[in-house]
Amino acid sequence: MTVVMDEMTSAEIVRRFQADVWSYLRVLGCERNEADDLTQETFVAALRSRFEHRSDGETAAYLRNAARFVFLKSRRAENSRRDTEKALQAERAWARVAGDDGNDSRVDALRACLDTLEARERDLVKARYERNEKGEEIARRLNLTLTVVNTAIHRAKQLLRACMERKSANG
Numbered sequence: 001m002t003v004v005m006d007e008m009t010s011a012e013i014v015r016r017f018q019a020d021v022w023s024y025l026r027v028l029g030c031e032r033n034e035a036d037d038l039t040q041e042t043f044v045a046a047l048r049s050r051f052e053h054r055s056d057g058e059t060a061a062y063l064r065n066a067a068r069f070v071f072l073k074s075r076r077a078e079n080s081r082r083d084t085e086k087a088l089q090a091e092r093a094w095a096r097v098a099g100d101d102g103n104d105s106r107v108d109a110l111r112a113c114l115d116t117l118e119a120r121e122r123d124l125v126k127a128r129y130e131r132n133e134k135g136e137e138i139a140r141r142l143n144l145t146l147t148v149v150n151t152a153i154h155r156a157k158q159l160l161r162a163c164m165e166r167k168s169a170n171g
Helices: 010-028 032-048 056-101 104-116 119-130 135-142 146-170
Strands: none
Touching (some): 104 119, 119 135, 135 146
């Protein structure tokens, strides 16, 4: 809707519709301070556009659309910041774990720990994590119940974790 402001001043529009825009942003999920900021952004964007007050209903609808756009834009920016932060955290975690050898020593240690498992446990772990088989598939293939498969995999993971911790402590 292209609207040009003439009948009502900017201040009158803000005064009349500010509470409604703020409440709408709260319903969308904004915290109070975020609703304050986005309400202001909504009016700045609306009043910069070619805006004309035709009726209270049309103006309210126009401002809700503008507020929704500002809200979604802020969420996309926030998600992008979170994704970037998650990537940086993952990179820092990888550097802590991998060290200078690119994690080769930990991979070697895990292979050695896998060799300490009984054949059945080792086969279950490899089926689940190397071949990405679902628990149901493994259970069906081996004629076991899903509970037995999940319990055995859980136990194997505990043994692997303990083995890796010992290797890490022995350095």
